[in-house]
Amino acid sequence: MAECSVCAAPPATVSFSRHCLRHANRSVKVAVIGAGVSGLVAARELQRENHSVVVFEQNDVVGGNWIYDPRTESDPLGLDPNRETIHSSIYVSLRTNLPRALMSFRDFPFLRSRHDPRTFPSHEEVLRFLNLFSDRFGIRQLIRFGTRVVRVERENEEWVVESLDRSSDSVTREVFEAVVVCSGHNSIPRIAEIEGIERWKGFQMHSHNYRVPQPFRHQVVLLIGYRHSAFDIMVDISPVAKEVHVSVKDNRLDVKFENVKYHDMIKCVNEDGSISFQDGSTIFADTIIHCTGYKYSFPYLDTNGIVEVQDHCVGPLYKHIFPPTLAPWLSFIGIPTQEPIFRIAELQSMYVARVLSGKNFLPQEEEMTESIQYIYQEMEKNALPKSSCSLSLRPLQTDYKHWLAAQNGLPPLEEWWENLLIEYFKKWIELPGKYKDQWDDAYWDGIIQTTSTFQIQI
């Protein structure tokens, strides 16, 4: 690859049009993979910066994880590599776990609608909102629906993207200067390791394949995990199941249901098929549901080993976005799992769009690498393993959001936004399951309306 044709900048910073970012013609040909929250907001920001954008989406509609799919996979645990995968992991009863104001975009609020005005609305309401967003900013016309990306590979300093048109079964090869990965990470089940599980004769599944409670009528069900999905499923099935047992890491729960019992972590499955827990209790169960989260997976992406997935860590990524060696031509949006992703994906997308158009400059590769090392060190100081680097932005979450806002020429995130997030975490810990219906709507709506120009009411 040659130097920049204008200023002789080193090849690593030069696109295939032979311009470095400083002298680029400012419009880059970009492939965005996925039309969920991340892909939609990436497309909007890239378009706003006048890039030439193609969004590849395997589904026929926008919304990603928020498109409810009643089908389940042929392997309910999601381990069979040959199964036909289903992208969405949502169930009929799902309501958002975040207040809707935290699922808004900066200039496109998630307003209470007449369909579902609740602070924690149903999944249908989120999908409706994403459709409104797509229409408002003309994003649909950028999307190739029914088109699955099957390979992304670097060849001669450009990206070759191979995509499968699902209706004609034909594969197309195209070249792009930049690729933005927005394919989500809530689809590939992560399973609990259980000693003696090979003796288990009952039914096992992952929450990815949970849709409705009826199949669990009169059953004894064991749920592993206790984050949002496990809690929701427990509430959903306890009215129909005979008993529900929940195995949790930290048994801090005092939410009482007549037929629900909490246990410590599983010790093993015994010879007689019973299941023992570390607290000494033992049960017989009909079904185990693993509510144990998801794996990062980018099966189509070949970076020659530059980007790797290790447990809960996708890296190395500068600011959770750019792999230093391939920056800015490869980027990832929406990677941190446990963060309010709408606003973060929006700020990340603006940053990527501005870097590609030459408005923002990335530091040198070494400096990006040092910045990544600094995050790992801060995590270690806070007893957070490097292998969880993509789970959350802790301990630098506030700095990160402010830094991103500043890169985009924006003021720091509003005070109400930060306070609402803190309140949500507090309530989720104090009142899991109940917090959605014990939320002080009037108080928080009042704070938002009086301290900002942001709207939440219809």
Ligand SMILES: Cc1cc2nc3c(=O)[nH]c(=O)nc-3n(C[C@H](O)[C@H](O)[C@H](O)COP(=O)(O)OP(=O)(O)OC[C@H]3O[C@@H](n4cnc5c(N)ncnc54)[C@H](O)[C@@H]3O)c2cc1C
């Ligand atoms: C049960 C559950 C509850 C949740 N509740 C909340 C909540 O209350 N609030 C919240 O903010 N977040 C919640 N989340 C997180 C949720 O995933 C995010 O809100 C959001 O959907 C992430 O958007 P995304 O675009 O990154 O990924 P996705 O929504 O997963 O979208 C990825 C898109 O990429 C497409 N795609 C994937 N691979 C390919 C390919 N090879 N070629 C073409 N297209 C491809 C998919 O079809 C999909 O449309 C929840 C997640 C789960 C599982």
